[in-house]
Amino acid sequence: MHQTGYTRASTLGPIADVVTAAGGSIGRVFRRADLPLGLLEAPDTLLPLRDHFRLLMVTSRELHDEVFAVRLGRQTSMAGLGIFGRWVAQAPTLLEAIHRAGTSLPHMLQNATQLVVRRHGSEIHWSYELTDPARDGRRQNEMLAIWYMIAIVRHFAGACWLPSRIIFGDLPNRLRCPIGELTCTDTAIGNAASAIVFDRRLLTAVNPNLGQGDGLTASELGRIFDLPDPEDLPGRLSVLIQLELLDRRPTLSRIGNRSGLTRRTLQRRLSEVGLSYSDLLRNALQRRAVRLLCQTDRSIGDIASVLGYGDPAHFSRAFERWSGTAPTRWRRLPESRVRAETNGSPLRIKSRTDM
Known part of the structure; x- marks a missing residue:
């Protein structure tokens, strides 16, 4: 059997709204990706990462937009990530939120994936690293994942926060300017994994909504290890x-x-x-x-x-x-x-x- 990771349908974000607004057909996109349209109404449903990749690739082609996933990512939010998003958003500091995201992601939301923090002087490089072998649609997936990581930091740093730069691994040079215009931040191309870069002092940022949310229920905790x-x-x-x-x-x-x-x-x-x-x-x-x-x-x-x-x-x-x-x-x-x-x-x- 093909080895693959799995992710939840919620990681697709508001894909139907973005496709429709761009003049595409969400029904045709799902048919071409050989996936049920019912995924849009079942965010907790698991699907193989390779199918997730393929859907993003098919959508990009449907819209003739090589940076479609960046546009989609800009409309994502922590709320769309269900239990995983709630668990991370309840952390007292950004440092703890990043730790929670890294340790719980493979169990709650998406496996065959790592979120890795590396310090480079006064900067933090927070990277999204995949072990799944599927290649088609991988670039679009990484663009989307980067924006979910930005959404996590924004929960602590403010809704308008942007990283000092974004690094995309294996990105064609022709896409650097379009992505930079959409992200309103410096975009670099690297040989390693895709990452966001920010000042390490931000790690101590305190959760502005600390104490306002309830913890996870027993039934929610019971669903953590179902990948x-x-x-x-x-x-x-x-x-x-x-x-x-x-x-x-x-x-x-x-x-x-x-x-x-x-x-x-x-x-x-x-x-x-x-x-x-x-x-x-x-x-x-x-x-x-x-x-x-x-x-x-x-x-x-x-x-x-x-x-x-x-x-x-x-x-x-x-x-x-x-x-x-x-x-x-x-x-x-x-x-x-x-x-x-x-x-x-x-x-x-x-x-x-x-x-």
């Missing part, structure tokens, strides 16, 4: 299944193609750990069903259709078989039960009957 390990084949396949479920009920062949494994190899490797493709699909359907029931006002019929059932009755029977509760009654469960069932922990399966 799959590189050696966790079922976890990695589950990411692909859950991604596909935003658009269609995925077939074994489709998931095999996306994972780079033949149908036979995929089945064999799952069998070696006592699982089958049906097990993974069932669990993904159950998770999505519970999420839709608890976090949306969609009708039972609409949810049944989204999950690929021919009619609401079929879905209701399947839901009750594995949960012991009808979907309409599930929605009336106490809030504490809802949080416990949807915080990312494995669901309790009462039946092995396929949904």
